[in-house]
Amino acid sequence: MLAAWVDGLPANSLGLADRGLHYGDGLFETIAANEGRARFLGAHLARLTKGCAALSIAMPDRDTLRFEIARAAQLAPQVLIKLIVTRGLALERGYGYTGGEAATRIVMGYAWPGEQGAAPAPARTALAVLRCGRPLLAGVKHLNRLEQVLARQEARQRGLDEVILAADEGHVTGGSMTNVFALAQGCLVTPPVAHCAVAGVLRGQLLAAASRLGMATAERRLAPDELLAADALWLTNVRVGVWPVTRFAGRDYPAHECTQRLQRAVLETAMETADA
């Protein structure tokens, strides 16, 4: 970690009574910053606003957040910024909250190679043994991330770059740290947010970029077999960008002509700061 601030002040620790620690009672955003500027900031703040509404957490002042994120973006040429907003210090013991809590803002900057080096090597993936699914909190980027921790461990133990998760009902939800896209009969398909562990910022940007390029897109239920039958697979998050899959469940996927076009198209809008 390069530096961190809690409620605007330099800090390296958090109060023990914070509900973020006790219950994962909070939200986070991972924001990529390049040459001092945070990418997709409007989309990140829009998702944070929705998440705060879903959990009845008081959304911090947006101008304050913008200032604090901009400050973290100056830490290095490329920075990965993690913003955590918790419900704040507990006012009483137990799961219940009073509504009078003051949200805690935590801004942390991490070293990040960015896209300066080579594009990430294509991902070797497989269907996870672990079944995932928590419909109540689908899409919300909350701090309750034990399923993702267990899924990353499965990927590591199996020597994979990523595992693709399915819910008990069988539909694909996404990767352990990524959203998933399949190119099926010329259409770019991804599961609907209601099926996703996170409504990824890059997921939304890729859907929009593909439309601008004239590609058909769809958000619909995806079965693992449809991934196997697809012409190409991509994984997305703001750190890896548009990440091509080279292997899924024993099948090899050749490099696809669309990959570079999609990667470039997504970055075109990275610096628009209008709030969605």
Add this chain to the structure above:
Amino acid sequence: MLAAWVDGLPANSLGLADRGLHYGDGLFETIAANEGRARFLGAHLARLTKGCAALSIAMPDRDTLRFEIARAAQLAPQVLIKLIVTRGLALERGYGYTGGEAATRIVMGYAWPGEQGAAPAPARTALAVLRCGRPLLAGVKHLNRLEQVLARQEARQRGLDEVILAADEGHVTGGSMTNVFALAQGCLVTPPVAHCAVAGVLRGQLLAAASRLGMATAERRLAPDELLAADALWLTNVRVGVWPVTRFAGRDYPAHECTQRLQRAVLETAMETADA
């Protein structure tokens, strides 16, 4: 909070890189202490050991934990001790862990009236609108507790002492902060651990105490209708003990002769310290 220790030292804050904050990557125990002695300590440590195994977190040394819990138990005549064990400070960014992390121990002591005052007033309850269920982590007392936070809020907003939750499939999982028991045809019935948000320590103690009293007990699937048809309902956790229900889903439950017997029987074994 009366006092707190992190890794054995007095503290009021936690390192920002701790995975307990970032992912809820950890476990907790809430331990009631009376006259300087922690109740059901063996059962708490046994559950913590199982939880650490489930999440591949290095279980802290048990003698160290016993010492630190005993120290917190001295803070007041009655203390509620919260023990949090996280996977520790992150060694790298992201969900994945290396296996080389050193678990963080956090011991916090809270003021607690204990049973010195009157027994808790019987609980007014109802079936929660919120559906709960996270089978992957059933029974594990992990730090991902957003469902419980949302359920407590529902209880508060509806003016109830507790809400009883059911899974999507319809079976009862328990209260937002309690396990649930129904007296049905003379048999004390509670959902199996695989259906429970937490394998409650008092849940296990009540099952054992009822058996000692010669009552039939069963751990099986429970439908909300069976709660409505029961002769009596109780809720349990180590703070409220055996808590009688006076109202559920519009039905009133008269005080039951078993309540006091069960309350007394549970406390009889509170000071056994043999580890399960």
